[in-house]
Amino acid sequence: MTPPANVHRLPNRDTALKALYEDVAAKNMFPYWAQNKDVANDEDRVLMAPQKAVPYLWRCAEDIEPILDRAVELIKMEDSERRSLVLMNPGLAPKRATVSTMYTAYRLNDANEIMPPHKHSPNAIRFGLKGKGNFTGVDGENIVFGPGDMVLTPNDTWHNHGTVGDEQALNLSVLDFPLVETLNAVHFDHNYMEEENGKMVHKKQQSERFTPDYSQRIYGYGGLMPRFASKEKRGAGYSSPMFVYRWDMMRELLERHKDWDGDPYEALMAEYIDPTSGKPVFKTMTFFAQMLRPGEKTLPLRQTANLLVSPFEGRGYSIVDGQRFDWKQFDTLAVPGGSWCQHVNTSDKEPVTMFVASDEPVLKALDLYKKWGRDKNDAVVSLA
Known part of the structure; x- marks a missing residue:
């Protein structure tokens, strides 16, 4: 031929x-x-095989805390304004990313140390792990928070971190930094100024403009919104105006529903939302508290969203793409988008609660969010 x-x-x-x-x-x-x-x-x-995040577990007590304890002795606030460990996914190294769009960092503050204000384009949250004196000042609201409390530090909003009181405090952060970096939109500003006597002067700490309980007093009543505060602009106006979410309220909600059937794929799961709109707290990330009752095991779930899962109470294990990860309190598990995942509470007496971060909002905005499950007969069903 x-x-x-x-x-x-x-x-x-x-x-x-x-x-x-x-x-x-x-x-x-x-x-x-x-x-x-x-x-x-x-x-x-x-073309279809670039660097990809892999399922991975970081252990807080065994690996993270010992290094931070050493860092407290060696790295002072005079040397650096932060003392944090970023969890770097082995599949994405050397990029600072725990999954492709987000990273988790653990931060240990020594007693009575507070850094100067700064702001940046990535959104971030702080979630308290140990100590009652974790401190974050956000847009003039000085927030002291403890274990389980979540504090927002939104895009382009002045904030500073530290510890008040005579004990150390440990918290974890979740940022959408890898996503913002991919979009070439990262910027930081450390030049904090306030007006005094008609002139702009540099300040090492924000002046208090809101009471420390402002977030809870104004926004902390589900279904009820004070009309006199509804026009109050907070930060840059890109996020929920409620800057702190207290664990006791979330834990009470989960406890109140512990006898409900729940969802076979997610057990009992509650989302942190903007109380003025009902939407996620950020346009790029959303956050959940998830409870597994004693002995509970979820059915396998797969979604396009990336997840960062941090057990807060109890212990158990997860199976991600066939690999078992045994975790306990304060660890962090990376579940890359597209992975099959199920969680198991190994206790027959105590519940497990987990703090979960997801990039679901940005995927939904781009019409890229999909969700599947395996039913009891191992058949794949579309969930979203």
């Missing part, structure tokens, strides 16, 4: 192809034409 006129079988084709690909790479381009799976340059495979 005579080949088509546009096909030329050169006697030195392999050598010429190698030279062609070398020239393409040298000019910072990518050849997207090969379809044959047997050739060395299978561009489909290469």
Whole structure:
């Protein structure tokens, strides 16, 4: 059979192809034409296989806290304004990312140390783990928080961190930094100023403009919104105006529903929301508290959203893409988007509660959010 006129079988084709690909790479381009799976340059495979996050578990008591304890002795606030450990996913290294769009960092503050104010474009939260004196000042509201409390530090909102009282305090942070970095939209500002006598002057701490209990007093009543405060702009106005969510309220809600059937794939799960809109606290991330009753085991769930799961009470294990991860209090588990995952409470007496971060809002905004489950017969069903 005579080949088509546009096909030329050169006697030195392999050598010429190698030279062609070398020239393409040298000019910072990518050849997207090969379809044959047997050739060395299978561009489909290469294009569809970039760096990907892998399921991974970081252990707080064994690995994170000992390093932070050493850092407290060696790294002082005079050396650095923060003392945090970012959890870096092995599949994404050296990028600072726990999953592709978010990272978790653990922060230990020594007694009575508070850093100067700063702001940045990534959204962030702080979740208390140990100590009653965790401190975050947000837009003039000085918030002292303890274990289980969640504090927002939104996009472009002045804030500062530290500890009040005579004991150390440990918290974890979740930021959408990897997503914002991918979008080339990261900016930081440490030049905090306030007006005094008609002039702008530098300040090492924000002046208090709201009472320390402002978030709870104004926004902390579900279904009830004080009309006189509804127009109060807080921060840059890009997030929930309620800057602190107290654990006792969330724990009470979960406890009140512990006898409900719950969801077979998520057990009892409650979302932190903007009380003025009912939407997630940020446009890029949302957060949940999840309870597994004694002996409870969820059915396998898969979704396009990335998850960061931090057990807060109890212990158990998760199976992510067939791999078992045994966890306990204050650990963090990375569940990359697209992974099958189920959770198990190994106690027959005590519940497990977990703090969960997800990039679900940004996926929904882009019409990329999907969700599947396996039923009791192991059949795959579409959930969203």
